[in-house]
Amino acid sequence: MKNFLASIAFVLIAFNADPAAAINIAGINFDENAFADELVSYTGSFNTWSGQLEEALTDKNAASFAYSWSPGSFVQLQFTDNKVVNGDGDDLALFELNVPDSFAIYLTPDGKSITGKTVYTGLKIDGRSLNIATFDLSDFGLNPGEMITELYISTELNTLTTAPSLSLVGAINSSSIPEPEMPSLFGLLLLILVFSHHRKQNKLYQALQNH
Ligand SMILES: [Ca+2]
Ligand SMILES: [Ca+2]
Numbered sequence: 580m581k582n583f584l585a586s587i588a589f590v591l592i593a594f595n596a597d598p599a600a601a602i603n604i605a606g607i608n609f610d611e612n613a614f615a616d617e618l619v620s621y622t623g624s625f626n627t628w629s630g631q632l633e634e635a636l637t638d639k640n641a642a643s644f645a646y647s648w649s650p651g652s653f654v655q656l657q658f659t660d661n662k663v664v665n666g667d668g669d670d671l672a673l674f675e676l677n678v679p680d681s682f683a684i685y686l687t688p689d690g691k692s693i694t695g696k697t698v699y700t701g702l703k704i705d706g707r708s709l710n711i712a713t714f715d716l717s718d719f720g721l722n723p724g725e726m727i728t729e730l731y732i733s734t735e736l737n738t739l740t741t742a743p744s745l746s747l748v749g750a751i752n753s754s755s756i757p758e759p760e761m762p763s764l765f766g767l768l769l770l771i772l773v774f775s776h777h778r779k780q781n782k783l784y785q786a787l788q789n790h
Contacts, residue, residue, distance in 0.1 A: 604641060604747070605700035605711060607672060613753040614639050615656040619729065623652025628744075636745060642704045644676050644746035646734065653733045656748055659756070662726035665716035666752030673697070673714070673732065673748055676707040680743035683733040686719055692733070693718055697743070713751065726754060 600611040618633035627635040627645045635643040636654060645654075663671055673682050675697055685692040695712035702709045716727065736742050 602639065604674070604749070605702045605709060607711075607749075607751060609672075609749045609751070610661065610753045610755065612660045612755060613750045615748040616659040616661075617657045619655040619657045621652070621654045623647040623649030623734070625652070625654075625734075636748065639747070641674055641676075641709055641746050642707075644744040646742040646744040648736065648742055650735070652735060653731050654745070655729065655731050658728045658750065660758070661750060661756060662728050662754045663716065663730075663750040664752040664754045665721040665723055665725045668715060668751075669713035670716045670750065670752040671714040671730075671748070672751050673712045674700075674746045675710050675712075676704065676744045676746055677710075678741050679708075679710045680737045680741055682712055682743050682745070683735070684714060685731045685733075686727055686729070688731065691719055709746075 601608045602611055602613075603609075615637055618636060621632065625632045625645045625647045627643070629635065629643045630638070632645050632654075635645045636656065671684075673684070673695070675682070679697045679699060681694050681696045683692045683694040693714060695714055697710035697712040700709045700711050716725065717723070721727070730748075732745065732748070734743055734745060
């Protein structure tokens with residue numbers, strides 16, 4: 580019985596502890612799972628500072644980045660364990676390195692495009708300036724509390740000689756998507772607990788009858 584209670588307590592702690600963890604980047608607190616999770620599609624030829632394109636854009640590491648010299652280049656990113664919420668003020672942050680550039684983002688292929696110029700955060704990573712551009716989902720026509728799980732980021736050349744070098748995409752206002760495995764595991768433990776309790780009662784009943 581004690582073991583069952585301990586297991587349930589452990590599951591509850593494990594289930595609740597995760598979203599509370601925070602990653603602070605340049606003064607902004609992000610939930611641990613607040614960053615974009617998957618590269619859905621892209622157009623153009625990309626260079627990465629390290630690793631594959633998807634890894635560079637979804638690894639939570641501001642030091643790894645990707646850029647493209649191809650005209651019309653963009654990346655389509657998806658959030659799978661969290662959603663970006665239209666909360667108070669700016670909801671989404673894009674980080675890039677070196678010379679400040681501009682990103683245009685849009686929520687659907689033909690949707691409204693909004694351009695944000697990045698500014699230096701005051702933080703240097705591996706000797707490179709870390710720059711940030713933030714976006715408010717209200718500017719795309721979303722209502723307060725509305726959420727998105729996907730976006731397109733144009734990584735077009737800003738001038739003849741500079742391209743934005745995207746390193747991180749994070750939700751400032753983020754909502755966790757609960758993992759489906761956890762509640763079912765919790766349910767299974769409850770079932771075992773009830774079954775075990777029932778069996779003990781049966782044994783007690785039989786013991787009383789035998790006397
Ligand atoms: Ca995420
Ligand atoms: Ca907002």
